[in-house]
Amino acid sequence: MTGLCEGSVVVVTGAGRGLGRAHALALAAEGARVVVNDLGVGLAGSGSGGAAEPAQRVADEITAHGGQAVVHRGDIATTDGAASLVSTALETYGRLDTLVNNAGFLRDRMLVNLSEDDWDDVMRVHLKGHFLTLKHAAGHWRAEAKAGRTPRARVVNTSSGAGLLGSVGQGNYSAAKAGxxxxTLVAAAELGRYGVRVNAVAPAARTRMTEQTFADTMATPEDGGFDAMAPENVSPLVVWLGSDASAEVSGRVFEAEAGRITVMDGWRPGPTVDKGARWSPAEAGEAARALLADAEGPRPVYGAE
Known part of the structure; x- marks a missing residue:
């Protein structure tokens, strides 16, 4: 390893399993001291998911390899939980350099069957959980900057291809990940003056949330043993974005899958026309059709036939 994060303090939410676990271990391997956050709930956000202490196991794995880690079991989608996450880093290690927002779960339903509770719960953990941790970390970093100690801080948020394109049966998850x-874009614009860089990744990997989707993509001798959908494939980019090496990068979104990294361009103006006056409905329709004929077609929603 290169020691890319040597001496830094990193918080990883949802770090007990899957992508979060892979990120925590990769960051620790590069010298970071890690706050391992996980509630230990099941895939749908309740129960233990068959493992009582996933965060502790990850922390133990880090320390067994000579690293430093501390466990945080608070609910980051609450004000108290998010605040204690930041204070755990500060009280244990005296600083906070990087926040990796990763926690989440699924409540998949087609829209006509999606309950209000399933909508609210997914929005709460994914979107509100990102907001609250970011808010409390940013408050600390702003105070440091105002005290003349401008930090070199990083935030890595976790979106999804579902947030970029949509995914059939995942209206709540897609909306949260798009949010x-x-x-991410707003935080990058607002927090840059305080020395904070904010980016997002949209990973594709085999985790509890996607194990059925990627069940047939395990490593084989024919492909040299490379497991294309292993969560560990995403972590190197997260480590780099969470380090000083990415100091000039902010407000960007990356897709990461297997050995592929893609910078996503997001919404950009396409063909346009300006009448210089108000359109009639018929005229607006004709103009829209002409513009659509010149525009690139959208990529299909995941799961659409």
Whole structure:
């Protein structure tokens, strides 16, 4: 390893399993001291998910390899939980350099079957959970900057291809992940003056949330043993974005899958026409059709036939 994060303090939410676990271990391997956050709930956000202490196991794995880690079991989608997450880093290690927002779960339903509770719960954990941790970390970093100690801080948010394109049966998840993209852009614009860089990743990997989707993509001798959908494939980019090496990068979104990294361009103006006056409905329709004929077609929503 290169020691890319040597001496830094990093918080990773949802770090007990899957992508969060892979990120925590990769950051620790590069010298970071890690706050391992996880509630230990099941896939749908309740119960233990078959493992009582996933955060502790990850912390133990880090320390067994000579690293430093502390466990945080608070609910980051509450004000108290998010605040205690930041204070755990400060009280344990005296600083906070990087926040990796990763926690989440699924409540998949087609829209006509999606309950209000399932909508609210997914929005709460994914979108509100990102907001609250970001708010409390940013408050600390702003105070440091105002005291003349401008930090070199990083935030890595976790979106999804579902947030970029939409995903059939995941209206709540897609909306939450799209909201995280908007939050990332605003945070990058607002917090840059305080020395904070904010980016997002949209990973594709085999986790509890996607194990059925990627069940047939395990490593084989024919492909040299490379497991294309292993969560560990995403972590190197997260480590780099969470380090000083990415100091000039902010407000960007990356897709990461297997050995592929893509910078996502987001919404940009396409073909346009300006009449210079108000359109009639018929005229507006004709203009829209002409513009659509010149525009690139949208990529299909995941799961659409």
């Amino acid at each position: 995280i993209l908007g939050l």
